[in-house]
Structure formats: C-alpha cells, structure tokens
Amino acid sequence: MTETAIAVTRKKTRGFLSDFFYRLVKEKPLGTFGAAVCIILLLVGIFANFLAPYGYNQLLRGEALKAPSAAHILGTDNLGRDMLSRIIYGARLSVTVAFGATSLSIVISVLIGLTTGYFGGVYDLMMQRFVDAWMAFPGLIVLIIAVSLIGAGMWQIIIVLGLQYGIAGSRIIRGSVVATKENIYISAAKSIGATGPRILYQHILPNIMAPVIILFTTRLGAVVLAEASLSFLGLGIPPPAPSWGGMLSGSGRSYMFLAPWLAIWPGLALTIVVYGVNVFGDAMRDLLDPRLRGGLGRYSGVKINRKLAKHLKQAEHE
Amino acid sequence: MKKLIWVAIAGIVVVAMILGSCGGAKETQAPTQKPTTTATTAPTTSTTQPVPTSVTPPAPGSREVPQYGGTLRILGSSPTVDPMSFDPADWAWKVSQDTNFYFEHLLGGDLDKGPRGTNEFKFLASDWIPDNVVRGVLAESWEIQSSPLALVFRLRKGINWQAKPGVMASREFVAQDVVYSMTRLFASPKAIAAYMGGPTRWEARDKYTAVCYMDTFFANWKYAIGHGYYDIICPEEVVKAGAADWRNATGTGPYMITDYVSASSQTYTKNPNYWDKETINGKQYQLPYTDKIIVLIMKDESTRLAALRTGKVDLSMSTTWKFVDTLKQTSPELKVNKYLGTGGGMAALRMDTKPFDDIRVRRALNIGTDKVGLIQTLYNGNAELLHYPFANDWTGLFTPMDQLPKSAQELYVYDKDKAKKLLTEAGYPTGFTVKAMVSNDSAAVDWASYVAGSLAEIGVKLELIPTEYAATVSAQVTKTHPPVFFFTSSHGTPIAVLRKNFLPGQQWNPYMFDDKWFTDTYNKAIQMTDDAERNKLLKELNVYAIDQAPCIWLPTQAYFCYWWPWVKNYYGELYSGSLTWAPILTRIWMDQGMKKTMGY
Numbered sequence: 001m002t003e004t005a006i007a008v009t010r011k012k013t014r015g016f017l018s019d020f021f022y023r024l025v026k027e028k029p030l031g032t033f034g035a036a037v038c039i040i041l042l043l044v045g046i047f048a049n050f051l052a053p054y055g056y057n058q059l060l061r062g063e064a065l066k067a068p069s070a071a072h073i074l075g076t077d078n079l080g081r082d083m084l085s086r087i088i089y090g091a092r093l094s095v096t097v098a099f100g101a102t103s104l105s106i107v108i109s110v111l112i113g114l115t116t117g118y119f120g121g122v123y124d125l126m127m128q129r130f131v132d133a134w135m136a137f138p139g140l141i142v143l144i145i146a147v148s149l150i151g152a153g154m155w156q157i158i159i160v161l162g163l164q165y166g167i168a169g170s171r172i173i174r175g176s177v178v179a180t181k182e183n184i185y186i187s188a189a190k191s192i193g194a195t196g197p198r199i200l201y202q203h204i205l206p207n208i209m210a211p212v213i214i215l216f217t218t219r220l221g222a223v224v225l226a227e228a229s230l231s232f233l234g235l236g237i238p239p240p241a242p243s244w245g246g247m248l249s250g251s252g253r254s255y256m257f258l259a260p261w262l263a264i265w266p267g268l269a270l271t272i273v274v275y276g277v278n279v280f281g282d283a284m285r286d287l288l289d290p291r292l293r294g295g296l297g298r299y300s301g302v303k304i305n306r307k308l309a310k311h312l313k314q315a316e317h318e
Numbered sequence: 319m320k321k322l323i324w325v326a327i328a329g330i331v332v333v334a335m336i337l338g339s340c341g342g343a344k345e346t347q348a349p350t351q352k353p354t355t356t357a358t359t360a361p362t363t364s365t366t367q368p369v370p371t372s373v374t375p376p377a378p379g380s381r382e383v384p385q386y387g388g389t390l391r392i393l394g395s396s397p398t399v400d401p402m403s404f405d406p407a408d409w410a411w412k413v414s415q416d417t418n419f420y421f422e423h424l425l426g427g428d429l430d431k432g433p434r435g436t437n438e439f440k441f442l443a444s445d446w447i448p449d450n451v452v453r454g455v456l457a458e459s460w461e462i463q464s465s466p467l468a469l470v471f472r473l474r475k476g477i478n479w480q481a482k483p484g485v486m487a488s489r490e491f492v493a494q495d496v497v498y499s500m501t502r503l504f505a506s507p508k509a510i511a512a513y514m515g516g517p518t519r520w521e522a523r524d525k526y527t528a529v530c531y532m533d534t535f536f537a538n539w540k541y542a543i544g545h546g547y548y549d550i551i552c553p554e555e556v557v558k559a560g561a562a563d564w565r566n567a568t569g570t571g572p573y574m575i576t577d578y579v580s581a582s583s584q585t586y587t588k589n590p591n592y593w594d595k596e597t598i599n600g601k602q603y604q605l606p607y608t609d610k611i612i613v614l615i616m617k618d619e620s621t622r623l624a625a626l627r628t629g630k631v632d633l634s635m636s637t638t639w640k641f642v643d644t645l646k647q648t649s650p651e652l653k654v655n656k657y658l659g660t661g662g663g664m665a666a667l668r669m670d671t672k673p674f675d676d677i678r679v680r681r682a683l684n685i686g687t688d689k690v691g692l693i694q695t696l697y698n699g700n701a702e703l704l705h706y707p708f709a710n711d712w713t714g715l716f717t718p719m720d721q722l723p724k725s726a727q728e729l730y731v732y733d734k735d736k737a738k739k740l741l742t743e744a745g746y747p748t749g750f751t752v753k754a755m756v757s758n759d760s761a762a763v764d765w766a767s768y769v770a771g772s773l774a775e776i777g778v779k780l781e782l783i784p785t786e787y788a789a790t791v792s793a794q795v796t797k798t799h800p801p802v803f804f805f806t807s808s809h810g811t812p813i814a815v816l817r818k819n820f821l822p823g824q825q826w827n828p829y830m831f832d833d834k835w836f837t838d839t840y841n842k843a844i845q846m847t848d849d850a851e852r853n854k855l856l857k858e859l860n861v862y863a864i865d866q867a868p869c870i871w872l873p874t875q876a877y878f879c880y881w882w883p884w885v886k887n888y889y890g891e892l893y894s895g896s897l898t899w900a901p902i903l904t905r906i907w908m909d910q911g912m913k914k915t916m917g918y
Binding site for chain 1: 324327618619620623640641643644688691694695696758760761763764766767768770771772774781782783784
C-alpha cells in the first residue's frame, strides 16, 4: 500500500459493539442467523406467559392428539395440551437452564483458570491433574450418575451441568491467563507493587474476556443439548415440565405413528436452537480472534477505501 | 451480493420463527384458565368399546393336531419389568410369573374349562379362579379336615425334579418337598402378614400326603397356598445352592431356565421328562410342544410394536389402544383379544399425614379429577371407570356404580366447584402443593401428568417425582413414599384384594389405611365357611373402602393381546392362577411351516 493510498484512507472509528455487529452482519451471515435465534430464544423465554395461548400443563378436554390446525398451530399432545404453548414454555426452561448452567460454568472456569494460570506451582499442578481426571470421564455418564444421586430438578440440573462444563472449560481460561501474564505490563504492575488479586482483577481478567465470551457462547449449545439428553433419558426436569428432550422421549416416541408432530416440533426446536447457538458461537470466535487485531485490518476500526486504493495502485503501475 | 442473499435468508427465517412463535396468541387467554368445566353427568357403568376378539372356541373334535419344535417369543403383561427375584421366599410379586415355567403350584386352573374347551371361564384374571375351575397340579386331590383343622393334599406320584449339575440329581417329588417349601416361605422375614389368615404348620403324613394345619379356617386358602403368587414349590437342594441365582434353579415344570439377560430376555428350554399331557380330540399329547420359550423385556413401547409387526415376537399380551389401527393396517393377519386390565390404578393418599388425614381433602381430590375425561384422553374410551377393588366380572360380589351409595358415586363425578368447596371447608381455600411419586415409564408419567393437570385447576399442585419402578416398590414396602403415590395393584381374589390394600402394615397399603371396623369385619369374614354370608360381608367391605376415598380412584384401561396365526392352540388366555401363565404357554405349538410361508 503506497503512502498516497494510506494518506487518502479515511479514518473512521466505530465503537466496539457497533463494529462487532456490523462485522457480524456483513461477514458472518450464519452467525447473524445464530444471533437472531439466540435473541428470539431469549425473548420467547422471557415473555412466554404472554406468547403462549395456554398453560403448559393445561388440559384441553376433547382435544387430545389433534393435528396442527388454525385452532392449535402445532397441534395437541396425547393429554390434550397445546403443543405451541409447551414449545414456548420449553424455550423458557431451556433459556433458564442454558444461561444458568453456562454462567455457573464460566464462573467456575474463570475461578479455576485464573488462579491456576497466574499462581502456577504446586497448586496449578494439583488442580490440573484433577481437571485431567475429571475430563477423562465421559461427560454424559458423569451427568447421569450425578443426577441419579442428587435427584432430578431444574436447580440440580443447572448445578450438575455448571460443574461439569466449568471444570472442563478451565483449561481454556488457564491457557489465556498464562499467555497474558507474560505481557510486560504485568511485570510493570508487579514492579510498582500491585498485589496478586489486583493484577488478576485489573489487568488479566479484562484481557481474557474475549475467550471467556467465546467460551460462554459455545457452551450454550452444549448445555441445551445436555439438558435435552438428560430429559430424554428421564433424568432431567421432571414432568409435566415441558422439556423438549422429555417431550421427545415420552409422548414423542409412544405416539410416533399416531401423531408424529409430537416428536417433530420439539425436535425441530432443539435443532434450530442448538444449531443457531453453535453458529453464533463460531462467529463470535472468529470475530473476537485476537490474531486478527492490529494494522489496517478488522480490529482497528479503520475503514479502508478500497476503490480508491485500487485506483491509486493502477495509477502507480501506469 | 452473496452476502446480501444470506442476510435476506436469515431475515426470512427469523421472521418465520417470530410468526411461528407468536402464531397462536391472537386471543391470549390467561395461561392457567380455561372456561369452567361444569360437573359431568352421572358416571356410566361401562365405557369400554366393543370387544374385538379372534378367539373362537373350537367345536368339539376340531382342534388341530399339535406339532413339536420351534421357539416361542413373547412379550408378557409386564414387558418392561425384569424378574425381581427367583426365590419365592423373597415374596416378590413377580416371582410366580418368572419361575412357574419350572417351579409349580399345588393347584391351578383347568384350561379345558376355558375357551379351548367348555368355555366356562375366560382365564383373563391375573389371580382369581372360581372354585369350579380349579384343578390339581402337583396335588392330585385335596380335602378339608375338620379335626384338627387342616388342609390335606394328596400329591401326584411319578413327578420328578430335573437334574441340575452341581445342585441336585433327578429324584421324585414328595410331600417333604411341599413341607420344606411352605415352611420356609412362611418363616421368611419378608412374609406378608396375615397372608394365610393365621399361623400354619406343615407336615408330611406320608410320602405323598402333605398336611397344612390351621388354627382357624381361612376362606382364601386356595389363593394363599394353592395357586397364589408365592406358593411355588422349591426344593431344598436349590435353596442350599442359592435359590436367588437362576443358574441354580431346577424344578418339576415343563421348562428349565437356561438363560437370563437383565433388561433383555429370559430363556426357558423344554423339559423332556415333564409329567403333564394334554388331551386333544380324545388323544393325549406329551407337553410341552415348543423347544424353547423366550420371554422378552422391552422398555420402549415403539420397539415392542416394531418387534410384533416384524414377526420377531410371536405373542404380545399387553398392547395398548394407540397401536390397534396401525396393526390393523400393517399386519391384518394378526389375531387379537381385548381384555380389561387385571387390576386398578390409583394415586394413594397417605392417610397418616396432613392433609390427607382429612376425608374432605381426599374426596376433593377424587371429585377434582376428571376421570371420564381421562378415559377419553388417555385411553380413547378403552377403560372402565369402576373396576377396583373388586373386578366388575366378580358376579355376586361386585357392586355396580348405580348401586353404590351416593357419597361413593360422587367420587367419580367431576365437579371442580364442589372440590374447591371441600378444600375450603377443610382449611385449604387456595389449595396446596404436595410431592407425588410415580414410576418413570412414559405411560405412568402421562397418567400422573393428566391427574396433575386436572388437580391444578382446583389449586392442588402435584410435584411429580418419576422414579425407577424397583425404587417405587422399595419406597412402597418401606413406607417411605411421599404423600401421593401413583401405583397399580392387581385384583387377587376378593379376600386378597381387601387384605393387601386395606389391612394395616400390608405391602400394598400405601394409603396407610387403618380402620378398626374394617379390620374386625375382614377378620370375621375370612373365617366364615358359609359362602353367601361371607360374600355379603366382603361386598360391604368393598363399598366401604371405596367410600373412604383412601386414594384417587382411577380408571382401569383395556389391553389387546396379539398373536400371529402360526401360534396355535392359543385362545387368548392370560393366566391360570396368580400370574401363572406357563401352563397356557406350555400348550402353545408353533406352525413353523406357516411361519415360513408367511415370510417370517
């Protein structure tokens, strides 16, 4: 790029968030779809009471196993409950479990990763061996055993999933912390007498927020799927709670020939949500990748006038 | 441009999802409210749809000549439940069903008085056999001795225990085997109290005569020690080797257990030296006919259906109504017999804890449950409202709905307002929340969810706790179950059903029912030798128990027994004694040529 080209580039800065969403829409269409799914899921979950035409366990007498129609957009189940209402309330359940368990897992990952990465030594050694052992167990088996011991219920599921993913995810945070603590400003902070907690909170934590955010979004999909798996196996949130996995396992399977919509709608809802959350997480990871920072590139907030640059380049050759 | 297209697609999908999630909200109703349902009309006595059946009793002399060989694969009446024990002294309710292929009873049902013969009795009840249909199995004859009071059983001669390497050599079955087995059974720490009325003492009068001495006469003795759940004869050698281990089992029965895979199957292989024969068209044929019987365990209903449709299963005893039309279309050759469930389903309400110590609350929960709606919704009309404690085919004992006292009839009429009024009178104007345990199979969960949804409308919230079946039984036996407990219980006999459900301390009394008048009247009834007088008291006890509302009485659903045409000499029977199905299955023969011709 010639000096002339550089000279004529327009410096246009955007805020972090606006730049992020601008780039999301412009460069990551699937990620945009995923973001839309996440937003819709959140809104449906929050406003379920207003959106759902019936209660999730409201029995509509004489309406059992009705196919989708104008009266019941998604049909009714074998107990005469409106499927649309159950899907909507299921979204609330999924949102609660997903965000609750994921938040808990992030807190645990950050606590473990931050302290082991920064302090190191014997503490780090012991903790990482524990994490190794934890990760050696198949995740679903651990979940099944834990739920069998402490019982099924929303809070139990949140705690179990939070612990499961939190401990496993601490590795990623630890890696970021180890890389960050080698920066010169950390040494500078130490040299002026900053304490460990202060350095952790003021200097390291803000600089590892990108991987934390990425971890959060990628975990969401996994947690939704894990909760659905547990409910499918009968170990999730007890009925008549409208867990999508539970709906698939129960009436969805029993009435597969008679009323296939009992399995289709919860299955579709799960598919869309998990896919949407996953592609959004992927897009987040790409957009927040620190290796793409700097220069006149993505993260600088500097907009390059590509047409002018191309024109000038041609002119130079001529 | 490409990016714009992608964004447009994403936008369309988003809009579609928004429209989809908001679609039904045009006239949003308050989530828990629905137009008030007024009381239903007076309950009908029967809601069961007409009975389809392929069972045609054969004309005399027209039965087909049996063929030997083949393997019979079956799904029984409890296709999701593993054997709970192979040792009768464990007093597990399923032990007879799993072991009577090789362990036999003293008495049983005479199948020639059923559909294959004189058609006096259908053999669809899980436990009850009328006296005129009882025959001797290991016992050739029996009599009641008055002084001292005793039951005298004369045993069949020439019956042998099969050899089992490492356990016992083959030897003759003798009276001492009965004495040992029965003494051990009733001395077991797990023995059900009052099962045989009072204490008994067994003695071998001679090699082929076993005597049971009683202090007082017990009218239900045939059920308790003749063809009941636990009175299977098990030899001492098997007990010493370890009766709980199926590998040690050997018996006098038509088959021997040769394999058991938990949650999968039990395999029984033919006993070539079995003592019993069947008479067909005047000629005697050695039993059994098939080489093997495999009892399959399949937890998933769709899998059971697929197995039946593809011929992997020859006989399926407990298909539900939802597959009837599908099977009619996909497998029209299948034979079918419909029967009402052999017991009742209930939501027990613990009468020893609040709030169910108050009869008004118990009545409110009955009146607040839409039972007629449940029959239509869950069973598509294939169920009976009133079939427990007494079965509706117990002639002379069962009281039809319209003959029950008004207060008892009310329990079956849905009336939300009356239910709420009762709750208010009892001090629960806004309802209450209570835990409810239910078995975690999907049918039970649906059943409980329906009741929970119904009760939610009167302010009673059930917090369902789906639990593995074995764990529910454990909770039931140890009385550690929560205040509401969904369970099913078989009929037994008129005396047995009253004992096991309503005498204090009984295993099948999760309601914790303890009523002095009931107990005293029951004890009086079981000692009566006059059948008519006794039945009058039993009838009164049944009505009283219903009226006390110890549980939410729930309808009994009908089931469909299906079998392929190559399954011969089978007439839709289920049991010839308490879960005793081996004698029926023993008489089945397989037309293997037909099976091959049909492509299975």
